[in-house]
Amino acid sequence: MNSAETQCDMRSLTVLGIETSCDETAAAVVRGPASPEILSNVIRSQIDEHTEFGGVVPEIAARAHIEVLDRIVAEALAEANCSFDEIDAVAATAGPGLIGGVIVGLMTAKAIAMAAGKPLIAVNHLEGHALTARLTDDLDFPFLLLLVSGGHSQFLMVRGIGDYERLGTTIDDAIGEAFDKTAKLLGLPYPGGPAVEQMARKGDPNRFRLPRPLLDRPGLDMSFAGLKTALRTQAQKLEPVDDQTVADLCAAFQKAVAGVLSARTRTALELFRERYPDIQPAIVVAGGVAANQEIRSALTEAAEQAGARFVAPPMRLCTDNAAMIAWAGIERLRLGPVDDMGLSPRPRWPLDQISGSVLGSGKKGAKV
Structure with a gap:
């Protein structure tokens, strides 16, 4: 240049x-x-x-x-x-x-x-x-991106401006969509994501064991429609559900989502190291669902265990x-x-x- x-x-x-x-x-x-x-x-x-x-x-x-x-x-x-x-x-x-x-x-x-x-x-x-991470954290290329929003749930390799490779995506519902549908199913107000997170703080995440779809398969694709269906089935068995049951279901749902994202993040970081052995990996989480504190905590822990840098923009961004x-x-x-x-x-x-x-x-x- x-x-x-x-x-x-x-x-x-x-x-x-x-x-x-x-x-x-x-x-x-x-x-x-x-x-x-x-x-x-x-x-x-x-x-x-x-x-x-x-x-x-x-x-x-x-x-x-x-x-x-x-x-x-x-x-x-x-x-x-x-x-x-x-x-x-x-x-x-x-x-x-x-x-x-x-x-x-x-x-x-x-x-x-x-x-x-x-x-x-x-x-x-x-x-x-x-x-956004380049605006807030001066991040260099390449890096991993986990995009989690109402309409998109994807792992991408970000190599430069306009140079993106999708490594994995949801095969059905996006995570934000799954949160919103779960909230509606349980009678919680819109917007669903914050409502589920708020109820989950009062719940026992271990009372119900919900599935972690696709984790038994290789790759980075995800699925959340089955998780939502399993929650609905559990709720229907217990009708009418009280507030504590709703809180426990929200906590179990949130824990399952965080578990899927954490496991897939570890796999994505392994792939990054294979491709770029001389670069410290960085994983960026972006999109509205990135505001969820449990998901942030799970991803932070996964990055730390892998020796990677974890970057999440401020909540307002x-x-x-x-x-x-x-x-x-x-x-x-x-x-x-x-x-x-x-x-x-x-x-x-x-x-x-x-x-x-x-x-x-x-x-x-x-x-x-």
Whole structure:
């Protein structure tokens, strides 16, 4: 790399990020790559709008994004003490996600970029999660990523910007989805993940023995639908269930999930050492489920036992946010080229473009 390229790569860049892939409307301003700094990170949750339905309703989510996004962007710029003239680019989630919400965010970003004469960067939502550890912990490539969210549960080898290899994935429910379905089954409120974790603190994780699917098979694939079914069967045997039984079931479910992730993490770290024997392995956990304390504790222990570095972003950067989108925009902007205004939003967009989908595909792309 010549000196001119070095200056281009490391000069200070300020990027406005927009995130609307699900039920958080978010905007942020981030500066980097040298001495990265989150200048603002504004998030407006839609929990109240969706609570009565027990889950996210795509049409309601899209309308809510339309109603507040302009104000959220204005708040992010004001908090960062920054104008459109002072940003270098606009980055927005272009997928995967609920297509109505993705359209709102991407179209808004296109309008801002065109009006302000700034480059547009289309960001894969999953890449935002994948690169957050480089924003918060200055992590070098390569590293392992465990992406655990409402829609995705995957182990990935992260070798560089845009260079990802899927090592294993769920063959059915994502972990966040399994948490939400478990909560609904047990009559707990939305959002399900935090509700299950809260009840589990009061429960006995050893009262019920739930299965750890696929752990008797090699590889890194996972399954959580059977675990959810086993919990339902157990609950039906004991109907009507009291609060303590609900707590015990939540604790057993959470322990089983943590056990699966811990075992698969140890296998992933062994694979990393085989491929990169001269590099200390690092495992990054990202996505909304990464906020679960028992899961974090189990993964931390697995990493320590393997002599690996464990990295988890701060809680506020685990769930969907725009700071991670702005940072991914910075990472891509310094590599170039930027995206054109004709790009389309994508409801499906796997990080790994090589591995086939375990769930099939359709007109919208691979179901992974």
